[in-house]
Amino acid sequence: MLDLKGYGWMLWDGVQVTLLVGICAMALALLMGLLGAWGKLSHSRTARTAADTYTTVIRGVPELILILIVYYGTPTLIQGILESFGRDVILDVNPFLAGFITIGFIYGAFATEVFRGAFLAIDKGQIEAARAVGMSKALAFRRILLPQVWRFALPGLGNVWMVLIKATALISVIQLPELLRNADIAARAVRLPFTFYFAASLIYLAITIVSMLALQRAETWANRGIRRA
Numbered sequence: 424m425l426d427l428k429g430y431g432w433m434l435w436d437g438v439q440v441t442l443l444v445g446i447c448a449m450a451l452a453l454l455m456g457l458l459g460a461w462g463k464l465s466h467s468r469t470a471r472t473a474a475d476t477y478t479t480v481i482r483g484v485p486e487l488i489l490i491l492i493v494y495y496g497t498p499t500l501i502q503g504i505l506e507s508f509g510r511d512v513i514l515d516v517n518p519f520l521a522g523f524i525t526i527g528f529i530y531g532a533f534a535t536e537v538f539r540g541a542f543l544a545i546d547k548g549q550i551e552a553a554r555a556v557g558m559s560k561a562l563a564f565r566r567i568l569l570p571q572v573w574r575f576a577l578p579g580l581g582n583v584w585m586v587l588i589k590a591t592a593l594i595s596v597i598q599l600p601e602l603l604r605n606a607d608i609a610a611r612a613v614r615l616p617f618t619f620y621f622a623a624s625l626i627y628l629a630i631t632i633v634s635m636l637a638l639q640r641a642e643t644w645a646n647r648g649i650r651r652a
Contacts (some may be wrong), residue, residue, distance in 0.1 A: 427622065430609035434619070437605035438626055444519065444601060445588040448526035452583065455531025460538035474535065481532035487593050489529060494521040494597040522594035522601075530587045537579035541572045574645040581638040588630055602626060 427434070455477075462474030481489070498514040505512045545568060553563035595604035602623055610619035 427609065427618065428613045428615070430613065430619070433605040433609050434602065434622060434626065437600060437602035437623075438630075440519075440600055441588070441591050441602040442630070444523045444526065444591050444594065444599070445584075447523040448530065448591070449584055449587055451524065451527025452530040452534045452587065453580070455528060456534025456538045456580075459531060459535030460542055463535065463539050464542055478532040478535050481529055486526070486529050486590055487596065490522070490525050490593055490597060493525045494518065518594070518597045518599040521597060522591070522599050526587060526590055526594070530583050530590070533583050533586075534580060537576050537583060538572065540579070541575035542568065544575045545571050577638065577642050577645055581634070581642075584634060584638070585631060588634065589627060592627075 459474045459477055462470040462477075465471055465474075494516055498516050502512055502514055549567055549571075550563055553567050554560075558566070591601055592603040595601060595607065598604070606619040606623040610616040613619075
Protein backbone atom coordinates (compact mmCIF):
# COMPACT_ATOMS: atom_id res chain seq x y z
CA MET A 424 0.00 0.00 0.00
CA LEU A 425 1.37 3.42 -0.96
CA ASP A 426 2.27 5.69 1.94
CA LEU A 427 0.07 8.60 0.77
CA LYS A 428 1.52 11.07 3.25
CA GLY A 429 1.26 8.55 6.06
CA TYR A 430 -2.42 7.74 5.49
CA GLY A 431 -2.07 4.73 3.22
CA TRP A 432 -2.73 2.41 6.16
CA MET A 433 -6.21 3.94 6.53
CA LEU A 434 -7.15 2.82 3.04
CA TRP A 435 -5.89 -0.69 3.78
CA ASP A 436 -7.94 -0.83 6.99
CA GLY A 437 -10.93 0.46 5.05
CA VAL A 438 -10.55 -2.24 2.41
CA GLN A 439 -10.66 -4.95 5.07
CA VAL A 440 -13.85 -3.53 6.60
CA THR A 441 -15.42 -3.13 3.14
CA LEU A 442 -14.71 -6.74 2.22
CA LEU A 443 -15.96 -8.03 5.57
CA VAL A 444 -19.19 -6.06 5.25
CA GLY A 445 -19.58 -7.23 1.66
CA ILE A 446 -19.06 -10.90 2.48
CA CYS A 447 -21.44 -10.83 5.46
CA ALA A 448 -24.04 -8.90 3.48
CA MET A 449 -23.77 -11.31 0.53
CA ALA A 450 -24.26 -14.30 2.84
CA LEU A 451 -27.43 -12.69 4.21
CA ALA A 452 -28.55 -11.76 0.68
CA LEU A 453 -28.22 -15.40 -0.41
CA LEU A 454 -30.31 -16.56 2.53
CA MET A 455 -32.97 -13.90 1.91
CA GLY A 456 -32.88 -14.70 -1.79
CA LEU A 457 -33.58 -18.38 -1.22
CA LEU A 458 -36.37 -17.59 1.23
CA GLY A 459 -37.83 -14.98 -1.11
CA ALA A 460 -37.71 -17.33 -4.11
CA TRP A 461 -39.38 -20.06 -2.05
CA GLY A 462 -42.09 -17.58 -1.11
CA LYS A 463 -42.69 -16.45 -4.69
CA LEU A 464 -42.90 -20.02 -5.95
CA SER A 465 -44.93 -21.28 -2.99
CA HIS A 466 -48.52 -22.50 -3.28
CA SER A 467 -49.27 -20.45 -0.17
CA ARG A 468 -50.91 -17.13 -0.98
CA THR A 469 -49.54 -15.63 2.25
CA ALA A 470 -45.96 -16.61 1.37
CA ARG A 471 -46.32 -15.21 -2.16
CA THR A 472 -47.75 -11.94 -0.85
CA ALA A 473 -44.98 -11.59 1.74
CA ALA A 474 -42.27 -12.26 -0.85
CA ASP A 475 -43.81 -9.87 -3.38
CA THR A 476 -44.14 -7.15 -0.74
CA TYR A 477 -40.52 -7.64 0.35
CA THR A 478 -39.07 -7.34 -3.15
CA THR A 479 -41.34 -4.45 -4.15
CA VAL A 480 -40.64 -2.34 -1.07
CA ILE A 481 -36.92 -3.02 -0.89
CA ARG A 482 -36.28 -2.43 -4.58
CA GLY A 483 -38.48 0.65 -4.61
CA VAL A 484 -36.79 2.58 -1.79
CA PRO A 485 -33.26 4.02 -2.21
CA GLU A 486 -30.54 2.12 -0.35
CA LEU A 487 -29.32 5.23 1.45
CA ILE A 488 -32.74 5.93 2.94
CA LEU A 489 -33.02 2.36 4.22
CA ILE A 490 -29.58 2.59 5.84
CA LEU A 491 -30.51 5.87 7.56
CA ILE A 492 -33.83 4.41 8.74
CA VAL A 493 -32.15 1.34 10.25
CA TYR A 494 -29.26 3.16 11.91
CA TYR A 495 -30.81 6.46 12.97
CA GLY A 496 -34.57 6.10 12.64
CA THR A 497 -35.26 2.73 14.25
CA PRO A 498 -33.44 3.38 17.58
CA THR A 499 -35.14 6.77 17.87
CA LEU A 500 -38.54 5.21 17.19
CA ILE A 501 -38.01 2.48 19.79
CA GLN A 502 -36.77 5.01 22.35
CA GLY A 503 -39.87 7.16 21.73
CA ILE A 504 -42.18 4.20 22.22
CA LEU A 505 -40.44 3.15 25.44
CA GLU A 506 -40.54 6.74 26.75
CA SER A 507 -44.30 6.76 26.27
CA PHE A 508 -44.39 3.87 28.75
CA GLY A 509 -42.21 5.78 31.22
CA ARG A 510 -38.93 4.01 30.42
CA ASP A 511 -35.89 6.14 29.62
CA VAL A 512 -33.64 3.97 27.44
CA ILE A 513 -30.77 4.92 25.14
CA LEU A 514 -30.17 2.53 22.25
CA ASP A 515 -26.88 2.36 20.41
CA VAL A 516 -26.81 0.44 17.14
CA ASN A 517 -23.55 -1.14 16.04
CA PRO A 518 -22.75 0.45 12.64
CA PHE A 519 -21.20 -2.77 11.32
CA LEU A 520 -24.32 -4.81 12.12
CA ALA A 521 -26.62 -2.08 10.82
CA GLY A 522 -24.55 -1.80 7.64
CA PHE A 523 -24.27 -5.42 6.60
CA ILE A 524 -27.80 -6.36 7.68
CA THR A 525 -29.33 -3.49 5.71
CA ILE A 526 -27.20 -4.13 2.62
CA GLY A 527 -27.92 -7.86 2.89
CA PHE A 528 -31.68 -7.32 3.11
CA ILE A 529 -31.59 -4.90 0.19
CA TYR A 530 -29.71 -7.19 -2.16
CA GLY A 531 -31.60 -10.21 -0.92
CA ALA A 532 -34.52 -8.76 -2.89
CA PHE A 533 -32.45 -8.84 -6.07
CA ALA A 534 -31.12 -12.31 -5.25
CA THR A 535 -34.75 -13.43 -4.86
CA GLU A 536 -35.42 -12.81 -8.54
CA VAL A 537 -32.16 -14.51 -9.52
CA PHE A 538 -33.02 -17.65 -7.55
CA ARG A 539 -36.61 -17.58 -8.75
CA GLY A 540 -35.46 -17.64 -12.36
CA ALA A 541 -32.94 -20.38 -11.59
CA PHE A 542 -35.58 -22.61 -9.99
CA LEU A 543 -37.91 -22.10 -12.94
CA ALA A 544 -35.11 -23.03 -15.36
CA ILE A 545 -34.86 -26.56 -13.93
CA ASP A 546 -36.87 -29.22 -15.74
CA LYS A 547 -39.87 -30.12 -13.59
CA GLY A 548 -39.60 -33.69 -14.83
CA GLN A 549 -36.56 -34.18 -12.62
CA ILE A 550 -38.58 -33.35 -9.52
CA GLU A 551 -41.37 -35.67 -10.63
CA ALA A 552 -38.81 -38.44 -11.16
CA ALA A 553 -37.31 -37.81 -7.72
CA ARG A 554 -40.73 -38.06 -6.08
CA ALA A 555 -41.47 -41.20 -8.11
CA VAL A 556 -38.46 -42.99 -6.62
CA GLY A 557 -39.55 -42.07 -3.10
CA MET A 558 -37.56 -38.90 -2.34
CA SER A 559 -39.14 -36.48 0.09
CA LYS A 560 -39.53 -32.83 -0.90
CA ALA A 561 -36.60 -31.86 1.34
CA LEU A 562 -34.34 -34.58 -0.07
CA ALA A 563 -35.28 -33.73 -3.67
CA PHE A 564 -34.54 -30.07 -2.96
CA ARG A 565 -31.13 -30.87 -1.46
CA ARG A 566 -30.01 -33.44 -4.02
CA ILE A 567 -31.75 -32.38 -7.23
CA LEU A 568 -32.77 -28.73 -7.11
CA LEU A 569 -30.11 -26.95 -5.09
CA PRO A 570 -27.01 -28.27 -6.95
CA GLN A 571 -28.50 -27.19 -10.29
CA VAL A 572 -29.82 -23.87 -9.02
CA TRP A 573 -26.30 -22.62 -8.38
CA ARG A 574 -25.34 -23.28 -12.01
CA PHE A 575 -28.22 -21.19 -13.31
CA ALA A 576 -27.96 -18.54 -10.59
CA LEU A 577 -24.21 -17.86 -10.58
CA PRO A 578 -24.17 -15.24 -13.38
CA GLY A 579 -26.98 -13.28 -11.75
CA LEU A 580 -25.53 -13.63 -8.26
CA GLY A 581 -22.22 -12.39 -9.65
CA ASN A 582 -23.94 -9.21 -10.77
CA VAL A 583 -25.57 -8.86 -7.35
CA TRP A 584 -22.13 -9.14 -5.70
CA MET A 585 -20.64 -6.51 -8.03
CA VAL A 586 -23.33 -3.99 -7.17
CA LEU A 587 -23.38 -4.94 -3.49
CA ILE A 588 -19.65 -4.41 -2.93
CA LYS A 589 -19.88 -0.92 -4.43
CA ALA A 590 -22.99 -0.16 -2.37
CA THR A 591 -20.96 -0.69 0.81
CA ALA A 592 -19.66 2.84 0.20
CA LEU A 593 -23.08 4.11 1.27
CA ILE A 594 -22.55 2.96 4.84
CA SER A 595 -19.89 5.65 5.22
CA VAL A 596 -22.82 7.86 6.29
CA ILE A 597 -23.19 5.86 9.52
CA GLN A 598 -19.54 6.41 10.49
CA LEU A 599 -18.34 2.87 9.78
CA PRO A 600 -14.61 3.09 8.90
CA GLU A 601 -14.88 1.36 5.53
CA LEU A 602 -12.91 2.36 2.44
CA LEU A 603 -14.79 5.50 1.42
CA ARG A 604 -15.10 6.78 4.98
CA ASN A 605 -11.38 6.38 5.62
CA ALA A 606 -10.50 7.90 2.25
CA ASP A 607 -12.65 10.91 3.10
CA ILE A 608 -11.02 11.34 6.52
CA ALA A 609 -7.54 11.12 5.01
CA ALA A 610 -8.43 13.49 2.16
CA ARG A 611 -9.67 16.12 4.61
CA ALA A 612 -6.64 15.70 6.86
CA VAL A 613 -4.06 16.38 4.13
CA ARG A 614 -6.32 18.32 1.75
CA LEU A 615 -5.78 15.96 -1.17
CA PRO A 616 -9.32 14.93 -2.13
CA PHE A 617 -8.51 13.89 -5.70
CA THR A 618 -5.60 11.70 -4.62
CA PHE A 619 -7.51 9.75 -1.99
CA TYR A 620 -10.82 9.47 -3.81
CA PHE A 621 -9.00 8.35 -6.96
CA ALA A 622 -7.04 5.79 -4.93
CA ALA A 623 -10.29 4.53 -3.43
CA SER A 624 -11.84 4.23 -6.89
CA LEU A 625 -8.86 2.17 -8.10
CA ILE A 626 -9.24 -0.15 -5.11
CA TYR A 627 -12.95 -0.66 -5.84
CA LEU A 628 -12.02 -1.37 -9.46
CA ALA A 629 -9.40 -3.90 -8.36
CA ILE A 630 -11.94 -5.67 -6.14
CA THR A 631 -14.36 -5.80 -9.07
CA ILE A 632 -11.76 -7.25 -11.46
CA VAL A 633 -10.68 -9.92 -8.98
CA SER A 634 -14.34 -10.76 -8.33
CA MET A 635 -14.99 -11.11 -12.07
CA LEU A 636 -12.10 -13.52 -12.47
CA ALA A 637 -13.23 -15.56 -9.46
CA LEU A 638 -16.80 -15.69 -10.78
CA GLN A 639 -15.61 -16.86 -14.19
CA ARG A 640 -13.75 -19.70 -12.50
CA ALA A 641 -16.83 -20.52 -10.42
CA GLU A 642 -19.08 -20.58 -13.49
CA THR A 643 -16.64 -22.86 -15.30
CA TRP A 644 -16.62 -25.21 -12.31
CA ALA A 645 -20.42 -25.17 -12.03
CA ASN A 646 -20.83 -25.99 -15.72
CA ARG A 647 -18.34 -28.87 -15.80
CA GLY A 648 -19.73 -31.84 -17.66
CA ILE A 649 -22.46 -29.74 -19.33
CA ARG A 650 -22.47 -30.01 -23.11
CA ARG A 651 -22.73 -26.64 -24.84
CA ALA A 652 -25.11 -26.43 -27.77
